[in-house]
Amino acid sequence: MAQADQASDQGELTYVRTTCAPNCTGGCGMKACVHNGEIKSIIQAADYEDAEHNPRGCLKGLSFSNLIYGPDRMKGPLIRTGAPGSDEFREAGWDEALDYTGSELRRIIDTYGADSVAVVVQVAGTGHVHKGSVVRLATLNGFSLLGGYEMNGDLPMSAPITFGVQSEELESFCWPDAKYIMVFGSNIMSTRIPDAHFLVEARENGAKVLCFDPNYSGTAAKSDEWYSIKPSSDAAVALGLIKVILDEELYDGDFVRSYTDLPILIRSDNGKRLLANDVEGLSAPEDMPAYREAYVAYNGSFITVNPEAWTFR
Numbered sequence: 001m002a003q004a005d006q007a008s009d010q011g012e013l014t015y016v017r018t019t020c021a022p023n024c025t026g027g028c029g030m031k032a033c034v035h036n037g038e039i040k041s042i043i044q045a046a047d048y049e050d051a052e053h054n055p056r057g058c059l060k061g062l063s064f065s066n067l068i069y070g071p072d073r074m075k076g077p078l079i080r081t082g083a084p085g086s087d088e089f090r091e092a093g094w095d096e097a098l099d100y101t102g103s104e105l106r107r108i109i110d111t112y113g114a115d116s117v118a119v120v121v122q123v124a125g126t127g128h129v130h131k132g133s134v135v136r137l138a139t140l141n142g143f144s145l146l147g148g149y150e151m152n153g154d155l156p157m158s159a160p161i162t163f164g165v166q167s168e169e170l171e172s173f174c175w176p177d178a179k180y181i182m183v184f185g186s187n188i189m190s191t192r193i194p195d196a197h198f199l200v201e202a203r204e205n206g207a208k209v210l211c212f213d214p215n216y217s218g219t220a221a222k223s224d225e226w227y228s229i230k231p232s233s234d235a236a237v238a239l240g241l242i243k244v245i246l247d248e249e250l251y252d253g254d255f256v257r258s259y260t261d262l263p264i265l266i267r268s269d270n271g272k273r274l275l276a277n278d279v280e281g282l283s284a285p286e287d288m289p290a291y292r293e294a295y296v297a298y299n300g301s302f303i304t305v306n307p308e309a310w311t312f313r
């Protein structure tokens, strides 16, 4: 064995607490076993205070060092020299790359407007500083900012497009409390790996699980009922279900008035929410921030809904 190899073998072995951020939104806590500055293996950290979240992580995260040390890993800026798709690049220094990026952004902004530049960040919770700085870059320059969830396939992508939010309304941690679960647009067993066990626990607790998916997916296989809908017909199926629920008054009126936006009225002429300022005698509450709009609900009479505080009056 060469002398250098002998010396490196004597280096200290340390475990570094880290997070699997790039693969999916799971953000699983990991420990990297580091020897002489090189990751030798990755194991699940299993150190979350809530035992339900331990262990957390999958093979993609455990094998991430293959990407870090893989032959295709980009270690510095490259500038394209050939046509798109030609795979021809040359190495560049950081100063040149930053100047080039800046001048191209300037050209695009001057030609098409600042909002023609769309910036994508992965879920900010998996890296506050580097993802936050990208958000800051976008907001300072007036770029279009796409939320992280729209680009992730491990949760329903339709939700942020439709509602503007993804999963803030429900933690997967709460799934085992449910009695009836309908899965739309998500293959939890394959793409929501660290939380998939919550779905299994829900079933073990007696919940009935329905999966709406064109494919007999991993989640469909674990469901009580599988509905093989036509691709892209999720919305039509859901709207059909909603129509029956409304027509037959199968909803809990007190619950939907207190906890959902079902009572908010929708204009039939443009399909948008009816705003308080559109209705004579109603106005936005004074304490509501200017960037919000007060909606209108009907509860025997028209009432204003403050979406910031979610109060009705």
Ligand code: SF4
Binding pocket: 020, 021, 023, 024, 025, 026, 027, 028, 056, 057, 058, 059, 060, 061, 062, 192, 193, 194
């Ligand atoms: S589920 Fe796998 S890929 Fe996703 S964050 Fe956890 S370890 Fe990474």
